[in-house]
Amino acid sequence: MAAEEKLAALLERHREKILAQWLRELATATGASVRGRLAGDTVARQADEFFHAFMAALSSGNTNDVGGDEWKSVRTFLEQLSAERVRAGFSSEETATFIFSLKRGLFEAVSGDKGRGAAQVAEDLWTITELLDRLGLYSVKAFQRSREEVINRQQAELLELSTPVVKLWEGILALPLIGTLDSARTQVVMESLLQKIVETESQVAIIDITGVPTVDTLVAQHLLKTITALRLMGAECIVSGVRPQIAQTIVQLGVDLEGVTTKANLADALALAIKRTGRALAG
Amino acid sequence: MERIPILKMGEFLLVTIQVDLSDQLAMRLQDDLSQAIQRHHTHGVLIDISALEVVDSFIGRMIADISGIARILDAITVLVGMQPAVAITLVELGLSLPGVATALNVERGMHLLRRRLQREDGDELSGPR
Numbered sequence: 001m002a003a004e005e006k007l008a009a010l011l012e013r014h015r016e017k018i019l020a021q022w023l024r025e026l027a028t029a030t031g032a033s034v035r036g037r038l039a040g041d042t043v044a045r046q047a048d049e050f051f052h053a054f055m056a057a058l059s060s061g062n063t064n065d066v067g068g069d070e071w072k073s074v075r076t077f078l079e080q081l082s083a084e085r086v087r088a089g090f091s092s093e094e095t096a097t098f099i100f101s102l103k104r105g106l107f108e109a110v111s112g113d114k115g116r117g118a119a120q121v122a123e124d125l126w127t128i129t130e131l132l133d134r135l136g137l138y139s140v141k142a143f144q145r146s147r148e149e150v151i152n153r154q155q156a157e158l159l160e161l162s163t164p165v166v167k168l169w170e171g172i173l174a175l176p177l178i179g180t181l182d183s184a185r186t187q188v189v190m191e192s193l194l195q196k197i198v199e200t201e202s203q204v205a206i207i208d209i210t211g212v213p214t215v216d217t218l219v220a221q222h223l224l225k226t227i228t229a230l231r232l233m234g235a236e237c238i239v240s241g242v243r244p245q246i247a248q249t250i251v252q253l254g255v256d257l258e259g260v261t262t263k264a265n266l267a268d269a270l271a272l273a274i275k276r277t278g279r280a281l282a283g
Numbered sequence: 284m285e286r287i288p289i290l291k292m293g294e295f296l297l298v299t300i301q302v303d304l305s306d307q308l309a310m311r312l313q314d315d316l317s318q319a320i321q322r323h324h325t326h327g328v329l330i331d332i333s334a335l336e337v338v339d340s341f342i343g344r345m346i347a348d349i350s351g352i353a354r355i356l357d358a359i360t361v362l363v364g365m366q367p368a369v370a371i372t373l374v375e376l377g378l379s380l381p382g383v384a385t386a387l388n389v390e391r392g393m394h395l396l397r398r399r400l401q402r403e404d405g406d407e408l409s410g411p412r
Contacts, residue, residue, distance in 0.1 A: 190371060194367030195367050198387075203387065225374045229373075232369075232380060232385055233365045233387065234362070234365065
Protein backbone atom coordinates (compact mmCIF):
# COMPACT_ATOMS: atom_id res chain seq x y z
CA MET A 1 0.00 0.00 0.00
CA ALA A 2 2.90 2.27 0.72
CA ALA A 3 4.03 1.89 -2.86
CA GLU A 4 0.81 3.34 -4.15
CA GLU A 5 0.49 7.02 -4.78
CA LYS A 6 -1.07 9.23 -2.11
CA LEU A 7 -4.63 10.28 -2.87
CA ALA A 8 -3.76 13.96 -2.70
CA ALA A 9 -0.89 13.57 -5.12
CA LEU A 10 -3.06 11.63 -7.53
CA LEU A 11 -5.74 14.23 -7.51
CA GLU A 12 -3.21 16.99 -7.90
CA ARG A 13 -1.90 15.26 -11.00
CA HIS A 14 -5.38 15.20 -12.53
CA ARG A 15 -6.17 18.71 -11.42
CA GLU A 16 -6.99 20.14 -14.83
CA LYS A 17 -9.27 17.26 -15.79
CA ILE A 18 -11.11 17.29 -12.48
CA LEU A 19 -11.72 21.01 -12.62
CA ALA A 20 -12.96 20.84 -16.19
CA GLN A 21 -15.32 18.00 -15.30
CA TRP A 22 -16.51 19.85 -12.23
CA LEU A 23 -17.31 23.00 -14.18
CA ARG A 24 -19.25 20.94 -16.72
CA GLU A 25 -21.18 19.31 -13.89
CA LEU A 26 -21.86 22.68 -12.31
CA ALA A 27 -23.13 24.03 -15.58
CA THR A 28 -25.57 21.16 -16.15
CA ALA A 29 -26.63 20.66 -12.54
CA THR A 30 -27.56 24.22 -11.79
CA GLY A 31 -28.01 25.41 -15.34
CA ALA A 32 -29.55 28.67 -16.30
CA SER A 33 -30.63 29.67 -12.81
CA VAL A 34 -27.04 30.18 -11.73
CA ARG A 35 -25.79 31.68 -14.96
CA GLY A 36 -28.34 34.43 -14.64
CA ARG A 37 -27.07 35.52 -11.28
CA LEU A 38 -23.35 34.87 -11.42
CA ALA A 39 -20.80 35.87 -13.99
CA GLY A 40 -19.42 32.84 -15.84
CA ASP A 41 -15.88 33.28 -14.57
CA THR A 42 -17.09 33.73 -10.99
CA VAL A 43 -18.03 30.07 -10.76
CA ALA A 44 -14.72 29.02 -12.31
CA ARG A 45 -12.81 31.23 -9.91
CA GLN A 46 -14.72 29.91 -6.92
CA ALA A 47 -14.19 26.33 -8.08
CA ASP A 48 -10.50 26.92 -8.49
CA GLU A 49 -10.21 28.55 -5.11
CA PHE A 50 -12.12 25.78 -3.39
CA PHE A 51 -10.12 23.07 -5.10
CA HIS A 52 -6.92 24.73 -4.03
CA ALA A 53 -7.98 24.88 -0.39
CA PHE A 54 -9.39 21.36 -0.59
CA MET A 55 -6.14 19.94 -1.92
CA ALA A 56 -4.10 21.75 0.71
CA ALA A 57 -6.26 20.28 3.43
CA LEU A 58 -6.28 16.83 1.87
CA SER A 59 -2.52 16.64 1.59
CA SER A 60 -2.23 17.39 5.31
CA GLY A 61 -3.38 13.80 5.81
CA ASN A 62 -6.38 14.56 7.99
CA THR A 63 -9.21 13.00 6.03
CA ASN A 64 -11.61 12.21 8.88
CA ASP A 65 -12.36 15.47 10.60
CA VAL A 66 -13.41 18.48 8.54
CA GLY A 67 -13.74 20.39 11.82
CA GLY A 68 -9.98 20.20 12.35
CA ASP A 69 -7.47 22.99 11.95
CA GLU A 70 -6.24 21.65 8.60
CA TRP A 71 -9.65 22.32 7.08
CA LYS A 72 -9.99 25.81 8.45
CA SER A 73 -9.33 27.55 5.13
CA VAL A 74 -11.87 25.31 3.39
CA ARG A 75 -14.48 26.11 6.03
CA THR A 76 -13.77 29.82 5.82
CA PHE A 77 -14.14 29.66 2.07
CA LEU A 78 -17.46 27.82 2.34
CA GLU A 79 -18.76 30.34 4.87
CA GLN A 80 -17.93 33.20 2.54
CA LEU A 81 -19.40 31.40 -0.43
CA SER A 82 -22.63 30.65 1.46
CA ALA A 83 -22.93 34.23 2.67
CA GLU A 84 -22.41 35.49 -0.87
CA ARG A 85 -25.00 33.11 -2.25
CA VAL A 86 -27.53 34.06 0.42
CA ARG A 87 -27.21 37.66 -0.68
CA ALA A 88 -27.47 36.68 -4.33
CA GLY A 89 -30.69 34.80 -3.59
CA PHE A 90 -29.61 31.19 -4.09
CA SER A 91 -31.36 28.28 -2.45
CA SER A 92 -29.56 25.99 -0.01
CA GLU A 93 -29.82 23.18 -2.56
CA GLU A 94 -27.98 25.18 -5.19
CA THR A 95 -25.28 26.02 -2.69
CA ALA A 96 -24.76 22.40 -1.66
CA THR A 97 -24.69 21.30 -5.30
CA PHE A 98 -21.55 23.36 -5.69
CA ILE A 99 -19.76 20.83 -3.46
CA PHE A 100 -21.56 17.66 -4.51
CA SER A 101 -20.93 18.15 -8.22
CA LEU A 102 -17.22 17.86 -7.54
CA LYS A 103 -17.71 14.15 -6.73
CA ARG A 104 -17.85 12.91 -10.28
CA GLY A 105 -14.58 14.50 -11.33
CA LEU A 106 -12.79 13.08 -8.30
CA PHE A 107 -14.35 9.62 -8.75
CA GLU A 108 -13.28 9.45 -12.35
CA ALA A 109 -9.76 10.52 -11.52
CA VAL A 110 -9.42 7.85 -8.84
CA SER A 111 -11.10 4.97 -10.67
CA GLY A 112 -9.37 5.78 -13.94
CA ASP A 113 -5.92 5.53 -12.38
CA LYS A 114 -4.08 2.44 -13.55
CA GLY A 115 -1.62 2.18 -10.69
CA ARG A 116 -4.11 1.36 -7.92
CA GLY A 117 -5.56 -1.85 -6.62
CA ALA A 118 -9.33 -2.30 -6.37
CA ALA A 119 -9.24 -2.19 -2.59
CA GLN A 120 -7.33 1.06 -2.60
CA VAL A 121 -9.70 2.59 -5.13
CA ALA A 122 -12.69 1.63 -2.99
CA GLU A 123 -11.07 3.12 0.09
CA ASP A 124 -10.19 6.34 -1.67
CA LEU A 125 -13.67 6.68 -3.08
CA TRP A 126 -15.10 6.20 0.37
CA THR A 127 -12.80 8.88 1.77
CA ILE A 128 -13.81 11.32 -0.95
CA THR A 129 -17.52 10.64 -0.48
CA GLU A 130 -17.30 11.12 3.25
CA LEU A 131 -15.34 14.34 2.93
CA LEU A 132 -17.52 15.90 0.28
CA ASP A 133 -20.70 14.95 2.11
CA ARG A 134 -19.47 16.60 5.25
CA LEU A 135 -18.33 19.67 3.40
CA GLY A 136 -21.68 19.82 1.63
CA LEU A 137 -23.51 19.65 4.94
CA TYR A 138 -21.19 22.27 6.33
CA SER A 139 -21.96 24.63 3.48
CA VAL A 140 -25.69 24.12 4.03
CA LYS A 141 -25.20 24.89 7.69
CA ALA A 142 -23.23 28.01 6.87
CA PHE A 143 -25.88 28.96 4.34
CA GLN A 144 -28.61 28.68 6.93
CA ARG A 145 -26.63 30.65 9.45
CA SER A 146 -26.08 33.44 6.96
CA ARG A 147 -29.75 33.48 6.14
CA GLU A 148 -30.72 33.61 9.79
CA GLU A 149 -28.40 36.57 10.24
CA VAL A 150 -30.13 38.33 7.38
CA ILE A 151 -33.54 37.58 8.88
CA ASN A 152 -32.52 38.76 12.32
CA ARG A 153 -31.10 41.97 10.97
CA GLN A 154 -34.22 42.62 8.95
CA GLN A 155 -36.42 41.96 11.95
CA ALA A 156 -34.47 44.45 14.04
CA GLU A 157 -34.65 47.03 11.29
CA LEU A 158 -38.35 46.46 10.84
CA LEU A 159 -38.88 46.95 14.54
CA GLU A 160 -37.15 50.30 14.46
CA LEU A 161 -38.74 51.45 11.25
CA SER A 162 -42.25 50.55 12.19
CA THR A 163 -42.69 52.59 15.34
CA PRO A 164 -42.55 56.26 14.53
CA VAL A 165 -44.23 58.56 17.02
CA VAL A 166 -45.36 61.73 15.28
CA LYS A 167 -46.26 65.03 16.85
CA LEU A 168 -49.43 66.17 15.13
CA TRP A 169 -50.28 69.25 17.12
CA GLU A 170 -49.30 70.95 20.30
CA GLY A 171 -49.97 68.31 22.94
CA ILE A 172 -51.09 65.67 20.46
CA LEU A 173 -49.04 62.66 19.42
CA ALA A 174 -49.92 60.11 16.76
CA LEU A 175 -48.68 56.58 16.43
CA PRO A 176 -49.51 55.08 13.04
CA LEU A 177 -49.20 51.33 13.45
CA ILE A 178 -48.38 49.27 10.39
CA GLY A 179 -48.19 45.50 10.33
CA THR A 180 -49.07 42.81 12.79
CA LEU A 181 -48.65 43.56 16.46
CA ASP A 182 -46.82 40.95 18.47
CA SER A 183 -45.58 41.12 22.04
CA ALA A 184 -42.07 42.27 21.17
CA ARG A 185 -43.31 45.02 18.89
CA THR A 186 -45.96 46.17 21.31
CA GLN A 187 -43.29 46.51 23.96
CA VAL A 188 -41.19 48.76 21.70
CA VAL A 189 -44.22 50.72 20.56
CA MET A 190 -45.46 51.20 24.09
CA GLU A 191 -42.09 52.32 25.40
CA SER A 192 -41.39 54.77 22.61
CA LEU A 193 -44.87 56.26 22.84
CA LEU A 194 -44.77 56.65 26.62
CA GLN A 195 -41.28 58.10 26.46
CA LYS A 196 -42.39 60.62 23.87
CA ILE A 197 -45.38 61.56 26.01
CA VAL A 198 -43.01 62.46 28.84
CA GLU A 199 -40.67 64.38 26.53
CA THR A 200 -43.31 66.44 24.80
CA GLU A 201 -45.77 66.60 27.72
CA SER A 202 -48.54 65.66 25.35
CA GLN A 203 -52.00 65.12 26.67
CA VAL A 204 -53.52 63.08 23.88
CA ALA A 205 -52.09 60.15 21.95
CA ILE A 206 -53.80 58.87 18.83
CA ILE A 207 -53.09 55.25 17.95
CA ASP A 208 -53.95 54.72 14.31
CA ILE A 209 -54.48 51.08 13.39
CA THR A 210 -55.33 51.57 9.72
CA GLY A 211 -52.24 49.57 8.79
CA VAL A 212 -52.88 46.68 11.15
CA PRO A 213 -54.19 43.83 8.98
CA THR A 214 -55.89 41.79 11.66
CA VAL A 215 -56.85 42.29 15.25
CA ASP A 216 -57.11 39.20 17.40
CA THR A 217 -57.55 38.94 21.15
CA LEU A 218 -53.81 39.19 21.69
CA VAL A 219 -53.44 42.35 19.63
CA ALA A 220 -56.47 43.85 21.34
CA GLN A 221 -54.98 43.01 24.70
CA HIS A 222 -51.70 44.67 23.72
CA LEU A 223 -53.60 47.75 22.64
CA LEU A 224 -55.52 47.86 25.89
CA LYS A 225 -52.31 47.57 27.86
CA THR A 226 -50.81 50.52 26.01
CA ILE A 227 -53.95 52.54 26.56
CA THR A 228 -53.99 51.73 30.26
CA ALA A 229 -50.34 52.68 30.64
CA LEU A 230 -51.07 55.98 28.87
CA ARG A 231 -53.93 56.69 31.22
CA LEU A 232 -51.76 55.93 34.24
CA MET A 233 -49.31 58.54 33.07
CA GLY A 234 -52.09 61.07 32.76
CA ALA A 235 -52.55 61.13 29.01
CA GLU A 236 -55.63 60.30 27.01
CA CYS A 237 -55.77 57.87 24.15
CA ILE A 238 -57.85 57.74 21.01
CA VAL A 239 -57.82 54.71 18.74
CA SER A 240 -58.45 55.57 15.10
CA GLY A 241 -58.58 53.79 11.78
CA VAL A 242 -60.77 50.92 12.93
CA ARG A 243 -61.99 49.27 9.74
CA PRO A 244 -65.46 47.71 9.59
CA GLN A 245 -64.12 44.16 9.47
CA ILE A 246 -61.91 44.82 12.46
CA ALA A 247 -64.80 46.35 14.40
CA GLN A 248 -66.79 43.19 13.66
CA THR A 249 -63.95 40.95 14.77
CA ILE A 250 -63.46 42.88 18.00
CA VAL A 251 -67.12 42.58 18.92
CA GLN A 252 -67.31 38.93 17.90
CA LEU A 253 -64.23 38.11 19.97
CA GLY A 254 -65.89 39.73 22.93
CA VAL A 255 -63.01 42.13 23.53
CA ASP A 256 -64.07 44.82 25.93
CA LEU A 257 -63.09 48.22 24.56
CA GLU A 258 -65.15 49.98 27.19
CA GLY A 259 -63.66 53.33 28.07
CA VAL A 260 -61.57 53.50 24.92
CA THR A 261 -62.42 56.31 22.56
CA THR A 262 -62.46 55.03 18.99
CA LYS A 263 -62.76 56.97 15.76
CA ALA A 264 -63.14 55.75 12.21
CA ASN A 265 -60.27 57.78 10.81
CA LEU A 266 -57.33 59.88 11.84
CA ALA A 267 -58.98 63.15 10.86
CA ASP A 268 -61.88 62.60 13.25
CA ALA A 269 -59.48 61.59 15.98
CA LEU A 270 -57.39 64.71 15.46
CA ALA A 271 -60.47 66.93 15.56
CA LEU A 272 -61.52 65.35 18.84
CA ALA A 273 -58.00 65.61 20.24
CA ILE A 274 -57.78 69.31 19.44
CA LYS A 275 -61.12 69.88 21.05
CA ARG A 276 -59.99 68.06 24.17
CA THR A 277 -56.65 69.80 24.53
CA GLY A 278 -58.20 73.14 23.61
CA ARG A 279 -60.76 72.81 26.29
CA ALA A 280 -58.18 71.71 28.79
CA LEU A 281 -55.85 74.59 27.93
CA ALA A 282 -58.60 77.17 27.97
CA GLY A 283 -60.18 76.00 31.23
CA MET B 284 -37.97 57.58 61.26
CA GLU B 285 -38.30 59.07 57.79
CA ARG B 286 -41.66 59.98 56.43
CA ILE B 287 -43.00 61.55 53.31
CA PRO B 288 -43.98 65.20 53.76
CA ILE B 289 -47.56 66.21 53.07
CA LEU B 290 -47.74 69.86 52.04
CA LYS B 291 -50.82 72.00 52.10
CA MET B 292 -51.05 74.14 49.00
CA GLY B 293 -54.08 76.34 49.17
CA GLU B 294 -57.09 74.10 49.13
CA PHE B 295 -55.15 70.99 48.10
CA LEU B 296 -52.68 68.62 49.65
CA LEU B 297 -49.47 67.90 47.77
CA VAL B 298 -47.50 64.74 48.35
CA THR B 299 -44.18 64.40 46.53
CA ILE B 300 -42.58 61.01 46.70
CA GLN B 301 -38.89 61.53 46.13
CA VAL B 302 -37.41 58.44 47.71
CA ASP B 303 -37.84 54.79 46.95
CA LEU B 304 -41.06 53.82 48.55
CA SER B 305 -40.58 51.03 51.05
CA ASP B 306 -43.59 49.10 52.25
CA GLN B 307 -43.35 50.67 55.68
CA LEU B 308 -43.05 54.15 54.26
CA ALA B 309 -46.10 53.58 52.10
CA MET B 310 -48.16 52.36 55.06
CA ARG B 311 -47.12 55.41 57.02
CA LEU B 312 -48.01 57.71 54.13
CA GLN B 313 -51.44 56.17 53.90
CA ASP B 314 -51.96 56.78 57.60
CA ASP B 315 -50.60 60.33 57.57
CA LEU B 316 -52.49 61.32 54.47
CA SER B 317 -55.87 60.13 55.66
CA GLN B 318 -55.41 62.11 58.87
CA ALA B 319 -54.22 65.17 56.98
CA ILE B 320 -57.30 65.11 54.74
CA GLN B 321 -59.47 65.05 57.80
CA ARG B 322 -57.51 67.77 59.58
CA HIS B 323 -57.34 70.23 56.70
CA HIS B 324 -60.83 69.58 55.33
CA THR B 325 -59.32 69.27 51.90
CA HIS B 326 -61.13 68.01 48.83
CA GLY B 327 -58.20 67.41 46.54
CA VAL B 328 -54.95 65.47 46.87
CA LEU B 329 -52.07 65.55 44.39
CA ILE B 330 -49.56 62.72 44.55
CA ASP B 331 -46.44 63.40 42.52
CA ILE B 332 -44.56 60.21 41.72
CA SER B 333 -42.31 61.59 38.99
CA ALA B 334 -39.23 60.60 40.97
CA LEU B 335 -40.50 57.09 41.61
CA GLU B 336 -38.68 54.66 39.38
CA VAL B 337 -39.46 51.29 40.89
CA VAL B 338 -42.83 49.89 41.87
CA ASP B 339 -44.02 46.51 42.95
CA SER B 340 -47.51 45.15 43.34
CA PHE B 341 -47.67 46.23 46.97
CA ILE B 342 -46.90 49.87 46.19
CA GLY B 343 -49.31 49.72 43.27
CA ARG B 344 -52.09 48.54 45.53
CA MET B 345 -51.10 51.13 48.11
CA ILE B 346 -51.61 53.91 45.58
CA ALA B 347 -55.01 52.53 44.66
CA ASP B 348 -55.90 52.22 48.35
CA ILE B 349 -54.87 55.77 49.14
CA SER B 350 -57.09 57.01 46.35
CA GLY B 351 -59.97 54.91 47.64
CA ILE B 352 -59.51 56.14 51.21
CA ALA B 353 -59.39 59.75 50.03
CA ARG B 354 -62.59 59.29 48.07
CA ILE B 355 -64.41 58.04 51.14
CA LEU B 356 -63.12 61.08 53.00
CA ASP B 357 -64.59 63.22 50.19
CA ALA B 358 -61.34 64.13 48.44
CA ILE B 359 -60.28 63.54 44.87
CA THR B 360 -56.83 62.09 44.29
CA VAL B 361 -54.83 62.88 41.20
CA LEU B 362 -51.70 60.88 40.50
CA VAL B 363 -49.18 62.88 38.51
CA GLY B 364 -45.91 62.35 36.68
CA MET B 365 -45.82 58.58 36.44
CA GLN B 366 -42.74 57.39 34.56
CA PRO B 367 -43.19 55.16 31.48
CA ALA B 368 -41.37 52.25 33.09
CA VAL B 369 -43.61 52.47 36.15
CA ALA B 370 -46.74 52.62 34.01
CA ILE B 371 -45.67 49.57 32.02
CA THR B 372 -44.85 47.67 35.20
CA LEU B 373 -48.21 48.43 36.75
CA VAL B 374 -50.05 47.35 33.60
CA GLU B 375 -48.07 44.13 33.41
CA LEU B 376 -48.88 43.49 37.06
CA GLY B 377 -52.54 43.86 36.19
CA LEU B 378 -52.92 47.00 38.29
CA SER B 379 -54.68 49.44 36.01
CA LEU B 380 -55.76 51.61 38.96
CA PRO B 381 -59.34 52.16 37.85
CA GLY B 382 -60.90 55.18 39.43
CA VAL B 383 -57.60 56.94 40.02
CA ALA B 384 -57.33 60.21 38.12
CA THR B 385 -53.99 60.89 36.48
CA ALA B 386 -52.16 63.84 34.94
CA LEU B 387 -48.83 64.42 33.26
CA ASN B 388 -47.40 66.87 35.78
CA VAL B 389 -48.30 68.78 38.93
CA GLU B 390 -49.50 71.81 36.99
CA ARG B 391 -51.90 69.80 34.88
CA GLY B 392 -52.94 67.80 37.93
CA MET B 393 -53.81 70.98 39.81
CA HIS B 394 -55.80 72.10 36.81
CA LEU B 395 -57.70 68.85 36.68
CA LEU B 396 -58.49 69.01 40.39
CA ARG B 397 -59.86 72.54 40.11
CA ARG B 398 -62.03 71.59 37.16
CA ARG B 399 -63.41 68.53 38.87
CA LEU B 400 -64.17 70.38 42.07
CA GLN B 401 -65.83 73.23 40.17
CA ARG B 402 -67.99 70.77 38.34
CA GLU B 403 -68.95 69.07 41.55
CA ASP B 404 -69.87 72.39 43.11
CA GLY B 405 -71.89 73.36 40.06
CA ASP B 406 -73.67 70.11 39.57
CA GLU B 407 -73.90 67.71 42.48
CA LEU B 408 -75.32 64.99 40.30
CA SER B 409 -72.30 64.48 38.09
CA GLY B 410 -69.79 62.74 40.29
CA PRO B 411 -66.15 62.14 39.47
CA ARG B 412 -65.59 60.24 36.28
